[in-house]
Amino acid sequence: MRRIQYRLLAIIIFIGVIGMIMPIMYTNTLALNQAKDTIINKLRSHSNTFIIYAQNSEKDTFQKMAEEYSIASKLRVTLIAADGTVIGESSLPVNQLSQMDNHISRPEIIIAKNSDEGFSTRFSNTLNTEFVYFASEVDQNQFGFKYVRLAQSLKSVENLASKYREFYYLIIVIIFFVIIIAWYVLKNWLTDPILELTKAAEDISQGDLKRRVAINTGVVEIDELADNMNKMTIALERGYRGIKRMERVRSEFLGNVTHELKTPISSIVGYIETLLEGALNDENVNVGFLERSLENAHRLEELVTDLVEISRIETGELKMNFEYFNVYDILKNLTKDAKQRNTNKKIKIDLDCPDKSLFIYGDKNRIDQVIANLLSNSLRYTDEGFIKVKINRRDNEIVFSIIDTGIGITQKAFKRIFERFYRTDKARDRQKGGTGLGLSIAKHIIEAHGSKIYVDTVEGKGSTFSFGVTTINPDK
Numbered sequence: 383m384r385r386i387q388y389r390l391l392a393i394i395i396f397i398g399v400i401g402m403i404m405p406i407m408y409t410n411t412l413a414l415n416q417a418k419d420t421i422i423n424k425l426r427s428h429s430n431t432f433i434i435y436a437q438n439s440e441k442d443t444f445q446k447m448a449e450e451y452s453i454a455s456k457l458r459v460t461l462i463a464a465d466g467t468v469i470g471e472s473s474l475p476v477n478q479l480s481q482m483d484n485h486i487s488r489p490e491i492i493i494a495k496n497s498d499e500g501f502s503t504r505f506s507n508t509l510n511t512e513f514v515y516f517a518s519e520v521d522q523n524q525f526g527f528k529y530v531r532l533a534q535s536l537k538s539v540e541n542l543a544s545k546y547r548e549f550y551y552l553i554i555v556i557i558f559f560v561i562i563i564a565w566y567v568l569k570n571w572l573t574d575p576i577l578e579l580t581k582a583a584e585d586i587s588q589g590d591l592k593r594r595v596a597i598n599t600g601v602v603e604i605d606e607l608a609d610n611m612n613k614m615t616i617a618l619e620r621g622y623r624g625i626k627r628m629e630r631v632r633s634e635f636l637g638n639v640t641h642e643l644k645t646p647i648s649s650i651v652g653y654i655e656t657l658l659e660g661a662l663n664d665e666n667v668n669v670g671f672l673e674r675s676l677e678n679a680h681r682l683e684e685l686v687t688d689l690v691e692i693s694r695i696e697t698g699e700l701k702m703n704f705e706y707f708n709v710y711d712i713l714k715n716l717t718k719d720a721k722q723r724n725t726n727k728k729i730k731i732d733l734d735c736p737d738k739s740l741f742i743y744g745d746k747n748r749i750d751q752v753i754a755n756l757l758s759n760s761l762r763y764t765d766e767g768f769i770k771v772k773i774n775r776r777d778n779e780i781v782f783s784i785i786d787t788g789i790g791i792t793q794k795a796f797k798r799i800f801e802r803f804y805r806t807d808k809a810r811d812r813q814k815g816g817t818g819l820g821l822s823i824a825k826h827i828i829e830a831h832g833s834k835i836y837v838d839t840v841e842g843k844g845s846t847f848s849f850g851v852t853t854i855n856p857d858k
């Protein structure tokens with residue numbers, strides 16, 4: 383595995399080198415072509431001048447003619463007969479002339495034969511350099527030679543190319559700076575942020591959920607990645623906190639359950655032990671002890687029932703059974719039960735439900751359970767005055783209110799009475815039973831009906847618990 387920054391560097395250098403070579407190669411060919419054009423033009427005009435010179439020359443051999451013009455023009459001059467025999471050559475002494483190949487098939491001669499003039503560039507084996515050749519055809523009868531060929535070595539072009547050398551250096555310097563800038567920019571935009579992201583991911587994976595990525599490159603993809611990584615960490619952190627809180631709630635709940643169960647169990651054990659140690663035969667206490675044991679056993683039963691209920695509600699195991707049912711029917715029975723239980727108190731229990739034909743859509747047994755619970759709370763915490771169940775219609779809702787003139791609830795307790803196991807100190811002092819789970823269960827049930835339960839209370843004056851249930855089936 384190679385690091386991304388080195389790969390990028392390699393790519394940048396590669397592009398840079400191409401960027402250097404391309405213009406150099408281009409200018410080289412450009413220079414060469416320009417030089418060739420200049421040479422060809424020069425050779426063409428010399429060829430014309432040579433023809434005029436040849437008409438007036440007093441030289442007796444073609445070899446001498448070629449040599450003289452060559453000295454004056456610094457060009458290589460070759461004179462060729464119609465059959466291709468070289469009859470004058472400025473770059474060779476006359477005695478070697480006969481050793482030269484027949485020139486009839488030289489490219490520039492072939493072209494000149496067809497169209498008066500021809501040129502070509504090629505390597506001359508005779509002189510061991512690259513040459514530009516230009517040949518023109520003349521009248522052999524008039525001049526004694528058929529072709530005059532002028533040539534110039536391309537060596538001079540190399541001098542021309544050196545003119546561009548400064549330009550090449552400039553390109554190299556510019557490209558070098560471009561590479562450095564590109565490298566710096568890519569490092570800032572890409573490799574440094576990636577390194578930071580990697581480090582952050584490493585920290586987070588090691589449990590540092592407070593870690594955030596601080597990146598602002600201005601590159602959309604990178605910034606988005608950083609942003610999403612931060613969001614992910616925040617979500618993780620929240621989830622983790624949620625789990626921690628749940629763990630705490632669970633262990634608190636377990637502590638409460640243990641405590642609540644222990645109290646009645648230890649009293650039962652206490653009473654039975656006392657009875658067995660002899661109190662059984664004491665007519666003054668034995669029945670009383672047994673009655674209190676039974677009371678505690680009932681309380682235990684009540685607690686266990688409520689605990690099973692609340693855990694089934696909270697795990698979602700308990701399903702609601704929705705139906706239409708008549709409100710008056712259940713209220714009539716509930717108030718009748720309450721009146722029966724209220725034998726030794728001076729409390730008036732009333733049902734205010736003028737319309738006996740009201741129907742609501744809900745779980746009949748559960749709504750019954752909630753009202754029964756609220757009524758038994760009212761009975762428990764009211765010594766005199768009245769308890770009233772009142773029904774109001776509001777749009778598509780029936781609002782149930784359970785009103786009492788009891789002890790009311792303090793400002794401090796007010797916020798907490800719907801919590802599991804919450805009981806006010808007054809409630810504890812009263813020793814009136816109750817598990818501290820009733821309102822919590824009631825709240826769950828009303829919420830499962832898509833509604834809320836409210837309490838309105840004045841300490842020492844009384845309380846009103848109310849909730850609404852819809853009269854329409856929301857699925858229809």
Ligand code: ADP
Pocket residue numbers: 759760763786788789790791799800804805806809815816817818819820821822845
């Ligand atoms: P409990 O079984 O102890 O009544 P609940 O969850 O039903 O538990 O009620 C929680 C607490 O709210 C009670 O302990 C009591 O302090 C307070 N409370 C509930 N209803 C009333 C009421 N009608 N009047 C005064 N206090 C009440």
